[in-house]
Structures are given as C-alpha cells and as structure tokens.
C-alpha cells in the first residue's frame with residue numbers, strides 16, 4: 001500500500017498503530033510534543049525499534065523486511081502542520097474530552113479537506129469530536145486494541161454523520177494492514193468499553209474490599225470462564241490512568257454513577273502504580289513496558 005497516514009500522539013496506542021501502518025507500506029507522519037527535541041525523537045525511535053524487533057517474532061510475514069527500512073517510512077514532528085500531505089489521520093492523544101476536541105479543531109484546520117480524521121478514543125462519542133470540525137462526514141472512530149500489532153480486529157465506530165465513503169475508506173485501510181473492522185454505532189464507550197470498564201471497576205473493588213486478591217480474580221476469569229486473561233491484568237495492560245480517564249468520560253457522558261472510578265483504582269493511580277507501563281499495577285512486571293513485552297507469569301495480549 002502507498003500513501004501518507006498521520007498519527008497524532010505517540011504513546012502506547014500511537015506507536016503500535018504507526019508500526020502497523022509502516023509495516024503495511026504506508027509513509028507515516030507521527031505528531032507528538034515529545035518529538036520536539038532530538039532526545040525525544042531518539043527515545044521514541046528506541047521504543048519503536050524494541051517493539052518492531054519483538055513483533056517480528058510474532059508476525060512471520062514481516063520478518064523478511066529489515067527493521068531499519070520500516071522505520072525509514074516513519075517521520076516525526078511536534079507540529080500538526082506536518083500532516084498536510086496525509087489522506088488519513090488517526091488521533092491517539094490521552095482520553096480527555098477538551099484535549100481531543102482541541103486536536104480535532106486543529107486537524108480540521110491543517111489537514112487536506114478530503115482527509116479522514118479518525119480517533120482511537122476508548123469512550124468519547126465520535127459525533128462530539130466531529131462537532132469540533134467542519135467535516136463531520138469525514139470523522140470516524142477506529143478503536144484499535146492494545147497491543148495494536150498483535151490484535152486482528154478493530155472496533156470501528158460510525159457516528160450519525162459519518163459518510164458511507166468514510167466508512168469504506170476506513171475498512172479498506174484496515175484491510176490493507178491485515179485487520180478487520182467490526183462496525184458499531186456511536187455512543188459513550190461504544191460496545192467494548194461500555195461493558196469492560198464496569199467489569200474492571202468492579203473487579204478492582206473486589207480486591208480493595210478484600211474479597212479476593214488480584215491473582216485470584218484473574219485466575220477465576222481464566223480458569224473458570226475460559227477467558228485468555230483476567231480483567232485486572234487487562235487493566236494493567238491498558239494503563240490504570242487510562243482506565244480512570246475512560247471511566248470519567250463514561251460518567252460525564254452518561255451520568256450513570258456505575259462509571260464513577262472506585263477508590264481502589266484511584267489510589268493505585270495516585271501512588272504511581274499505573275500498570276505495565278510503570279512496572280506495577282494490580283500485578284508486578286519485570287520492567288516498565290509499552291505493550292508488547294511479556295509480564296511475569298506469561299504473555300497477555302487481550303485488551304480493550
């Protein structure tokens with residue numbers, strides 16, 4: 001595939017999605033304030049190199065291509081203005097409504113009028129982001145899972161004003177990087193996180209109230225229900241700070257008190273235990289990781 005795709009935000013999700021796109025043959029422009037200094041760019045490239053090396057072990061059809069060539073297709077900038085040649089842009093900044101609204105308004109101003117603006121948001125209604133632009137027909141949700149290079153399907157969110165052409169361009173882009181889009185309608189949390197976030201919040205309270213420890217909660221979901229991983233290891237993989245942000249978005253958008261983050265999650269985040277990315281959350285990890293490395297006790301890849 002050829003063409004330029006923009007990725008805004010180079011964290012857990014943005015880096016993984018940039019990797020998928022570059023491996024799929026696209027030129028990728030990554031925008032992140034952390035890329036504003038030489039040291040920032042070097043740090044981001046080092047993280048991406050590590051992930052590419054590990055992913056090549058897991059995606060045999062890509063093993064033939066040298067990592068350096070994939071990385072060459074990715075360019076880095078700290079300014080959204082660098083996205084003017086992108087035909088498709090995927091926003092991956094933190095889960096904060098005002099921040100994403102600001103980014104969508106900015107993208108609308110700097111991107112080509114025909115560019116699709118997609119969001120990887122976990123829970124913000126896509127039509128709310130579309131309202132910050134003058135192109136609501138070209139706005140869509142692409143809720144990739146984490147780690148993006150390892151998950152085959154993407155929850156695609158079609159908002160009321162998303163055009164049929166935008167939906168088709170999205171499904172075609174995903175197919176070109178070996179992913180299947182599963183289309184759902186718009187609404188807070190869409191399908192996956194409307195369900196998953198309640199489970200994670202409640203599982204955390206089970207631990208906080210002393211009914212069971214985290215290992216037991218996860219083991220019950222694995223051994224009794226046949227899930228590939230438990231809700232608390234999944235939460236560690238997402239990042240407990242991102243889980244709290246997502247619950248707050250769900251609370252704001254629905255008014256449903258069931259989405260209020262429980263004390264256990266809030267205390268963990270306050271104490272810096274944000275999951276795999278900080279080395280400790282409900283479980284402990286050998287070192288801080290960004291998505292692909294194995295936690296203590298085996299590989300876990302399921303995530304919302």
Ligand SMILES: NC(=O)c1ccc[n+]([C@@H]2O[C@H](COP(=O)([O-])OP(=O)(O)OC[C@H]3O[C@@H](n4cnc5c(N)ncnc54)[C@H](O)[C@@H]3O)[C@@H](O)[C@H]2O)c1
Nearest residue numbers: 009010011012013031032092093094095121122146238304
């Ligand atoms: N972590 C997950 O498992 C997961 C899964 C699916 C969807 N999501 C969603 O993906 C989005 C990103 O989550 P994440 O876990 O990658 O977060 P993250 O904190 O790991 O990364 C966010 C990145 O955005 C950058 N950023 C902040 N402000 C910016 C700006 N103004 N312009 C450009 N870049 C900016 C930060 O420097 C950081 O690199 C969120 O909406 C989240 O809900 C996360």
